[in-house]
Amino acid sequence: MEKTTITKLNNSFEEYxxxxxxxxxxxxxELQELLGYTDWRNFLNAIDKxxxxxxxxxxxxxxxxxDINKMIELGKGGQREIEDMMLTRYACYLIAQNxxxxxxxxxxAQSYFAIQTRRxxxxxxxxxxxxxxxxxxxxxxxxxxxxxxxxERGVDNKGFANIRSKGDAALFGGHNTLAMKRKLGIAEHxxxxxxxxxxxxxxxxxxxxxxxxxxxxxxxxxESKITSEHVKNNSDVRELLGKSGIKPxxxxxEEDIKKLQRRVNTADKSIVKKxxxxxx
Numbered sequence: 117m118e119k120t121t122i123t124k125l126n127n128s129f130e131e132y133x134x135x136x137x138x139x140x141x142x143x144x145x146e147l148q149e150l151l152g153y154t155d156w157r158n159f160l161n162a163i164d165k166x167x168x169x170x171x172x173x174x175x176x177x178x179x180x181x182x183d184i185n186k187m188i189e190l191g192k193g194g195q196r197e198i199e200d201m202m203l204t205r206y207a208c209y210l211i212a213q214n215x216x217x218x219x220x221x222x223x224x225a226q227s228y229f230a231i232q233t234r235r236x237x238x239x240x241x242x243x244x245x246x247x248x249x250x251x252x253x254x255x256x257x258x259x260x261x262x263x264x265x266x267x268e269r270g271v272d273n274k275g276f277a278n279i280r281s282k283g284d285a286a287l288f289g290g291h292n293t294l295a296m297k298r299k300l301g302i303a304e305h306x307x308x309x310x311x312x313x314x315x316x317x318x319x320x321x322x323x324x325x326x327x328x329x330x331x332x333x334x335x336x337x338x339e340s341k342i343t344s345e346h347v348k349n350n351s352d353v354r355e356l357l358g359k360s361g362i363k364p365x366x367x368x369x370e371e372d373i374k375k376l377q378r379r380v381n382t383a384d385k386s387i388v389k390k391x392x393x394x395x396x
Contacts, residue, residue, distance in 0.1 A: 141205075147211065183199065183200075184202055208225070208229045252317055252373050269342070282346065286346075289364070296308055320350075324349075326349040
């Protein structure tokens with residue numbers, strides 16, 4: 117395929133894209149033309165095949181293929197209502213994959229939507245990674261604050277470790293810190309939170325934040341009183357999660373947060389290098 121053709125087709129597909137609530141979509145009637153289909157019924161066959169493919173991937177068809185009606189202009193000022201469909205980027209990708217690759221437009225669309233879909237997946241993955249990193253950093257800061265607070269109230273580092281472990285037992289349905297590490301296959305010298313999903317990290321942070329607040333507010337002193345407070349707060353957070361059917365001890369282990377941090381840093385450096393290279 118010639119470069120000029122690729123550029124022309126790329127511009128066409130970009131121009132026909134719409135956006136609603138931050139989601140890109142295309143209209144089926146317009147995509148039909150872009151893919152070189154002259155007959156609507158034939159194009160509907162391609163859409164039906166794409167819907168079947170969507171089902172096999174476990175995606176909800178109605179999230180990607182939305183039936184709509186619209187008015188079209190007829191001669192002498194008349195109008196007629198016709199059926200159309202809003203298609204997400206993923207829906208367009210599936211339609212292209214089920215089209216005839218011998219058609220130049222279809223061949224282009226297969227690559228175009230595959231790349232665009234992958235970019236979207238990478239963006240979503242990056243956002244989720246950053247959310248987990250931020251949650252972990254916030255928990256670390258809150259735990260450091262609590263450690264300093266209770267140190268002034270007669271609790272040393274060993275006492276803090278005991279308080280945190282008993283708090284974990286309350287959050288994880290009886291599994292203390294060491295028990296959870298063994299359950300998830302985590303080395304004993306590594307922090308448990310480095311391998312937890314975002315929801316659990318956030319739960320631990322909330323319980324710790326409440327403990328820190330109440331220790332200061334109620335002027336709690338000594339390991340026993342602070343432990344009771346921390347256990348209560350973790351139990352309350354566990355109860356809240358339970359209302360949504362979430363049991364923290366049953367959630368799968370996540371990727372090591374340190375490896376995640378290194379990957380994000382490497383990706384950031386790569387982006388900076390590319391930008392600098394393009395400026396030259």
